[in-house]
Amino acid sequence: MRHDSIPIHKITLPSRLHRVTIDEQKLIELAGSIAKEGLINSISVTTQGELYQLEAGQRRLLAHQRLGRTHIEAKIYEPADNVNGEAIRFAENLAREDLSPMEEARAVDLALSELKMTTDEVARMVHRSREWVDQRLELLRLPDELAEPVHQKRLGIAAALELRKVEDADHRAYLLRYALDAGATTQVIRDWVNQWLLAKATGDPSQASRPEMPVAGQTIIIQIPCYVCTTPFAHEHLRILRVCPACTGAIAGSGAAHQHQQPAPARSSNIANPE
8 A cells, every 4th residue: 555646537436435425515614624734634545457446535535626636645555455445445434423324324234245244343343332333234224214314413323213113104203203393312202102112012003192292483392201191291290210010000000191180380499399
């Protein structure tokens, strides 16, 4: 492997790229940074006769083209180096922080299918845990309506994997909208998903309760279902209890859904609640 400045017009792109989309604003910022500070990290290419195939550094190459540059600094791998171009792309691209989780998942999948690597080998190459690799592979099973907000980093990975458990597409779409509009945490989403799973276990998932959708312009109140009556309540009115299975059944039989009313909002006070 050697370093050199090579003509940009001689660089070709591989048939497969790990990156799914290019953020235009970030590309403009990168071009500005390169114009001011220069290229900090060289791109990586492999020689193909008189041409060079890009292995890592697509955004850096595009930024140079935006700046009207004719040459770019590159790490050049020769055939004698006996390297795998896909392995170079995989290792270098996953080491970068600007890939989305879905792009990472796609890169991991390519490493497993094309490079014939094991999940443990992938984990070692990118200095991540086996659980990280397994989680990225799970993302590939997400339906499109969940994969897209994960790719856009609008929906957390854990929340998306929870929502995937809801098989009813309409109910899942409702909870997804609640997660995006209300900014509900993964635990809140898990509680609502569990309500659907409980309803499914009873044979009628259509009876699963739903949170009230936030109203535009009003203060967002995160709602969590009561595990006894399934009524949605503002999270600050719920209590966390640690009880055994027998007592759980006793509590569940002690009241009915129609007996529960939403408590009035607590008044502000400097005196600690004696409860």
